[in-house]
Amino acid sequence: MVKHLGLKAYGKINLGLDVLRKREDGYHEVRMIMQTVGLYDRLDLICRSEPGIRVETNLYYLPNNENNLVYQAADLLMKEFGVSQGLHIRLRKFIPVAAGMAGGSSDAAAVLFGVNKMFGLGLSQQQLMVRGVKIGADVPYCILRGTALSEGIGEKLTPLPPMPQCRVLIARPGISVSTRSVYENLRADRLRPEQHPDIDAMTAAIGEGDIHRVAGLLGNVLETVTIPAHPVIGQLKEAMMDYGAEGALMSGSGPTVFGLFTNPRAAEDAYEDMRYGRGTNLAKQVYLTNFYNRREQG
Numbered sequence: 155m156v157k158h159l160g161l162k163a164y165g166k167i168n169l170g171l172d173v174l175r176k177r178e179d180g181y182h183e184v185r186m187i188m189q190t191v192g193l194y195d196r197l198d199l200i201c202r203s204e205p206g207i208r209v210e211t212n213l214y215y216l217p218n219n220e221n222n223l224v225y226q227a228a229d230l231l232m233k234e235f236g237v238s239q240g241l242h243i244r245l246r247k248f249i250p251v252a253a254g255m256a257g258g259s260s261d262a263a264a265v266l267f268g269v270n271k272m273f274g275l276g277l278s279q280q281q282l283m284v285r286g287v288k289i290g291a292d293v294p295y296c297i298l299r300g301t302a303l304s305e306g307i308g309e310k311l312t313p314l315p316p317m318p319q320c321r322v323l324i325a326r327p328g329i330s331v332s333t334r335s336v337y338e339n340l341r342a343d344r345l346r347p348e349q350h351p352d353i354d355a356m357t358a359a360i361g362e363g364d365i366h367r368v369a370g371l372l373g374n375v376l377e378t379v380t381i382p383a384h385p386v387i388g389q390l391k392e393a394m395m396d397y398g399a400e401g402a403l404m405s406g407s408g409p410t411v412f413g414l415f416t417n418p419r420a421a422e423d424a425y426e427d428m429r430y431g432r433g434t435n436l437a438k439q440v441y442l443t444n445f446y447n448r449r450e451q452g
């Protein structure tokens with residue numbers, strides 16, 4: 155049996171995010187274009203002879219009990235399969251927390267994959283996804299990775315061809331937004347048609363590998379809630395365009411903003427300026443990364 159597994163849990167951005175309606179059970183029905191990026195958390199899973207799950211993280215403000223999504227993921231599988239050994243999970247976070255990049259969901263996805271492998275449970279990727287959605291709507295996608303169309307509450311996934319590579323500048327302003335309140339304040343039925351992103355056109359542009367067209371079609375309906383409440387999100391988007399991005403958008407429910415750059419030099423200059431120059435007042439955390447298109451976990 156494998157005693158120790160080292161895993162990487164990658165973050166995502168939304169190239170498109172549309173909300174169709176609120177369902178009776180309170181969930182929102184969405185249509186999203188998901189894209190994995192090269193920014194990741196590191197996880198070590200260590201098998202122990204004493205039963206129980208122990209979680210250790212590098213961030214003091216994250217729960218290290220059953221409220222951590224990695225605990226929930228391990229517990230779900232270990233209970234179902236009556237695993238008698240224990241598990242120590244060491245989590246080192248690098249993906250911004252509560253930022254719209256699905257960091258917690260990706261950590262949970264990595265743990266589902268790891269526990270399945272470590273204890274030889276024999277679950278297929280599809281079977282892991284069915285269990286993952288119980289932990290969070292984005293978990294099935296984080297198991298799949300790459301470029302994908304996500305529908306339903308996030309559990310209906312259609313893999314899309316990999317996007318041509320480009321530089322992705324990620325900037326997180328020093329504000330917090332609650333995902334729940336963003337969705338509660340969204341009035342999807344009152345929006346004008348042009349406020350909804352054209353997810354079908356984007357799916358077609360991705361199929362054609364047309365990064366310029368994809369950049370022109372970026373759209374996130376949740377910006378109609380967050381930008382009026384937090385103008386810095388709009389300012390960050392404008393700054394990205396001034397630096398030469400092909401397109402810029404808020405990811406998920408925010409507040410993280412990303413810019414897509416086909417000119418690597420412009421992306422590096424923008425990164426430098428946001429880290430050390432006049433752009434430092436806009437963002438608290440800045441990263442320069444790529445699309446990550448490999449689907450296999452590990």
Ligand code: ATP
Nearest residue numbers: 221222223251252253254255256257258259261406
């Ligand atoms: P999404 O894009 O799916 O909305 P997010 O980026 O907004 O995700 P996360 O970083 O996944 O949000 O975490 C949101 C909350 O979940 C945090 O406030 C944190 O307390 C809690 N949480 C539980 N487990 C984790 C984890 N492993 N990593 C990060 N946050 C976690």
